[in-house]
Amino acid sequence: MRYTRPLSFGLIALALIAVPGRGPAAAAPVAIKIAVVMPEGSAWTQTLRRMDAEVRQRSGGKVSFTVYAGGISGDEPDVLRKMQIDRLQAAGLSGVGLGLLLPKLRILEMPLLCRDDAEFDHLKATLYDEFSRDLAAKGFVLLGFTEAGPVYFFGKRPLAGREAVQHTKMWAWKGDPLAERFLRTFNIPAVPLNVVDVTTGLETGMIDAFYAPPLAAMAFQWHTRVGYLLDYPLVKSIGALLVRRATFESLAEVDRDLLRETGSRYCEELVQAARRENAAALTLMRQGGLQTAPPSPEQAAAYGAYAEQVRRGSIPDFYSAEFLERVERILKDYRAPRS
Numbered sequence: 001m002r003y004t005r006p007l008s009f010g011l012i013a014l015a016l017i018a019v020p021g022r023g024p025a026a027a028a029p030v031a032i033k034i035a036v037v038m039p040e041g042s043a044w045t046q047t048l049r050r051m052d053a054e055v056r057q058r059s060g061g062k063v064s065f066t067v068y069a070g071g072i073s074g075d076e077p078d079v080l081r082k083m084q085i086d087r088l089q090a091a092g093l094s095g096v097g098l099g100l101l102l103p104k105l106r107i108l109e110m111p112l113l114c115r116d117d118a119e120f121d122h123l124k125a126t127l128y129d130e131f132s133r134d135l136a137a138k139g140f141v142l143l144g145f146t147e148a149g150p151v152y153f154f155g156k157r158p159l160a161g162r163e164a165v166q167h168t169k170m171w172a173w174k175g176d177p178l179a180e181r182f183l184r185t186f187n188i189p190a191v192p193l194n195v196v197d198v199t200t201g202l203e204t205g206m207i208d209a210f211y212a213p214p215l216a217a218m219a220f221q222w223h224t225r226v227g228y229l230l231d232y233p234l235v236k237s238i239g240a241l242l243v244r245r246a247t248f249e250s251l252a253e254v255d256r257d258l259l260r261e262t263g264s265r266y267c268e269e270l271v272q273a274a275r276r277e278n279a280a281a282l283t284l285m286r287q288g289g290l291q292t293a294p295p296s297p298e299q300a301a302a303y304g305a306y307a308e309q310v311r312r313g314s315i316p317d318f319y320s321a322e323f324l325e326r327v328e329r330i331l332k333d334y335r336a337p338r339s
């Protein structure tokens with residue numbers, strides 16, 4: 001369910017800058033191949049195009065991007081394999097892809113962990129350097145977090161009421177162990193499919209429900225095949241902008257600085273854009289006839305208990321007990337002055 005320094009979904013660009021006079025490493029033009037699962041025309045690709053234009057201008061035309069959008073480079077496991085053999089040099093990944101590299105990152109996508117964006121931003125900022133070091137050890141440089149937005153349940157039938165969602169055929173992102181654990185704990189039948197197969201699944205009746213941020217549901221046009229939304233965001237879907245460490249370290253120091261600066265700035269722009277556009281997308285879908293309803297009190301209480309089970313049950317597959325305790329302490333300390 002995303003995809004903030006960012007599902008799903010929801011999930012920016014990289015630049016290798018070569019400028020005359022910067023030494024032998026900067027002599028040849030550099031073309032960076034970047035893959036994102038979001039379709040052409042989405043906030044992701046629009047941001048990549050703007051970053052490309054700026055980097056071309058600041059590098060004197062020495063650096064350019066080739067963007068592979070909409071899953072044409074494969075699902076995220078395929079993208080990671082291509083990065084490892086240098087067929088791709090960069091990617092905007094969702095939490096699914098990030099979790100394949102560093103499972104502990106999925107702590108940010110635990111259900112009902114953070115109460116609002118301020119808590120989420122504080123947690124990301126506090127853990128940023130730790131995540132960056134861990135990813136570097138895996139061969140990747142973190143340029144910034146993005147986000148796909150708050151994840152909701154969408155379905156062809158009403159979803160409010162404790163038993164309602166349990167009678168759906170819910171899409172689960174194929175190969176995502178957290179989604180499988182989440183839906184199993186919530187007693188929701190899951191049908192694993194790749195992202196590119198969700199539309200077909202909805203059309204054929206293979207699935208009749210899915211989870212996604214509103215912006216992703218609209219970008220993929222999934223919302224046109226359902227009529228209901230449970231108005232209860234359960235997860236914040238993260239994303240991040242990564243570049244191969246080998247590629248990054250081949251740059252002159254001034255180019256690395258420029259890459260970090262532009263990457264961080266555009267990631268933050270994407271976070272803010274995603275928050276605005278998710279709210280706008282939800283409004284537009286409601287105006288278009290999507291019926292929304294909050295969970296019943298019994299349903300909300302059950303989901304709170306299930307969320308706690310998911311967080312505890314993810315030890316040690318995703319993170320250690322010590323790490324979860326540290327995250328909960330970070331949030332508790334942050335909440336104290338605000339309460």
